[in-house]
Amino acid sequence: MKFCFAITGSFCNHAQALSVLRSIAGSGNEVIPVLSYNVSNVSTRFGSADDFSKKVSTLCGGALIADITAAEKAVTGGGFDCVIVCPCTGNTCAKIACGITDTPVTMAVKAQLRNGGNVLLALASNDSLSGNLKNVGVCMDKKHVFFAPMRQDDPKKKPNSLVCDFSKVPEAAEYAARGEQIQPLFL
Numbered sequence: 001m002k003f004c005f006a007i008t009g010s011f012c013n014h015a016q017a018l019s020v021l022r023s024i025a026g027s028g029n030e031v032i033p034v035l036s037y038n039v040s041n042v043s044t045r046f047g048s049a050d051d052f053s054k055k056v057s058t059l060c061g062g063a064l065i066a067d068i069t070a071a072e073k074a075v076t077g078g079g080f081d082c083v084i085v086c087p088c089t090g091n092t093c094a095k096i097a098c099g100i101t102d103t104p105v106t107m108a109v110k111a112q113l114r115n116g117g118n119v120l121l122a123l124a125s126n127d128s129l130s131g132n133l134k135n136v137g138v139c140m141d142k143k144h145v146f147f148a149p150m151r152q153d154d155p156k157k158k159p160n161s162l163v164c165d166f167s168k169v170p171e172a173a174e175y176a177a178r179g180e181q182i183q184p185l186f187l
């Protein structure tokens with residue numbers, strides 16, 4: 001299969017996203033990575049942007065997209081079975097819900113949907129069950145948009161947070177590529 005693997009700035013989940021990317025790329029799939037501007041430019045306590053970009057590039061055989069123009073060109077003509085957004089922040093989910101295309105990741109999603117292609121969102125957001133719940137609902141109702149199974153991250157300390165089960169993203173991507181929502185959605 002051919003996947004576009006788009007990474008947004010849920011920096012605390014980047015190690016898990018790399019594990020998912022390693023699994024998908026290591027299973028013989030062709031994978032083209034797309035990084036949001038924040039991922040490619042912002043260093044955090046979880047690591048430097050340059051080191052992360054190098055790890056992603058190495059896992060995918062050198063390819064790396066980090067600008068809107070390249071994302072549109074690659075996805076529009078790329079014939080991807082699925083665009084995977086992993087992790088998908090609440091901010092990115094909101095932009096997808098509202099049709100805002102101002103990052104390489106949102107452009108990759110727009111290009112895929114414009115062509116009738118499938119998208120998988122692997123949500124990781126602290127406000128999914130509060131201010132961003134309406135955007136999650138809008139995305140769930142969009143044709144060709146699917147979600148990785150998710151659960152509350154920490155119901156006691158972060159009652160509005162949802163995070164995908166990263167171990168289920170590869171299987172959810174296979175379902176999404178076929179136009180199906182993996183079940184159960186909520187764990």
